Amino acid sequence: MADPDDGLHWPRVRAWLLSNPDLLSEDRALLEDIGLRHTGRNVVDLGRAALVRLEAVVEREAGQRKAVEQVAEANFAAQTQTHAACLDLLEARNHSDLARRLDAAARERFGLAGAAIALEKPGGVPFGWRALEASRVDQLLGQDGMLWLGPVFEGLELFGAASAEVNSVALVRMSLWSPERPALCAFGSFDAEGFTASMGGELVAFLAGVTARTAERWPVLE
Template sequence: MSSKPDIDPELGAVLRDSILAHPDVILDDKDVMQALITANDKALGTNIVDLRGIAMARLEGRLDRLEDTHRTVIAAAYENLAGTNQIHRAILRLMDPVDFETFLTDLGGEVADTMGVDAMHLVLETAQQEDDPTVQRLGDVLRVVEPGFVAAYFEGQRNSPARQVILRQVDEAPEFLYGEKADWIQSEACLRLDFGPGRLPGMLLLGSEDPQQFIPQHGTDLLAFFAGVFERTMRRWLS
């Protein structure tokens, strides 16, 4: 008795004509090719080593890894492009206001929305008291701290080496910086600001409810660029 399955002659003829007419359909179908290779291995028996099949299997594994790498690179490229466009839109918004109060108001509004963060605050070091009317009027966005606070907040000590951007997850966000949103902030980006010779430094604080939005493994080039544009814009207002 034959072990080969019976195939309807008409169906077999149709399959044969289709394969001869479009062989690429078979060659491009990974599952079909794998089934054909498996059937060929069974036909050879157990006492024959098919070196060609082993080589093909290894090449197939390498191809799968290359395809995974390719998809990862493409996804990263699209993500970087989207992030670049996001930063560019936020910078353009920064340049729109014609007065300082609108500039800061937009910072906590449309700029924060454009960058996809839940909170954005400008932290300024100053020796003046917080009863300044400008500070009180812009209290939702502006935070005034004592000299040395920025360095301490960045590294936990006042004599820490300068780093322009740090990304980290937070367990308990400080309420005096984030206000009523402090309980929801799970990660933050801290952008150190240099306002020029003779001026105290500042910090731009970006907070997110997503604990994975700002983590140390992420790149900081785009945020560093944003910080550079922001601090130069601030110098214009401070002059």
């Protein structure tokens, strides 16, 4: 590195080059090293440097376009799997079958740890569903909260044997029957970043809505 006190400063270097242009224009090796090309006396071709810059722009734009395409493909695939899962849910024969189909769709179609339907007490809870204490939905989502995407809550044992491996969850509020029974549609991911607050919750909310409407086909036995 040049000593700042040795007088080597850009204004002086520039002035010196202007006074001695041949030393630069005739040094072909130096021109090649800095991306320029000598084409004749007093002519320096900037084409190579410009081409390098253009190629960098094209490569950057191609990378951005590819990223957008990958996101679009992932969204399309997720929507396709969601629609297929909904068809599976609509074929459920009873409450227990509905819970089984939801869990299977979560694991097989979306690679999740599992899914569950949870219903607050008092009152009967269908076989295969999870029982929640009264007001537990409000405790988890807040009194007016409809959706939670993020880290798993401590003690949230909704996913059976896979509960210990769940690191993030999507919880969607459901209200079933009349009089209303607060409930949850829950999805668990092995990945801590599987569900985060920055994600959109439209697809899980849609699945929860289909689950709720399907569950209301049959009454819950008290």
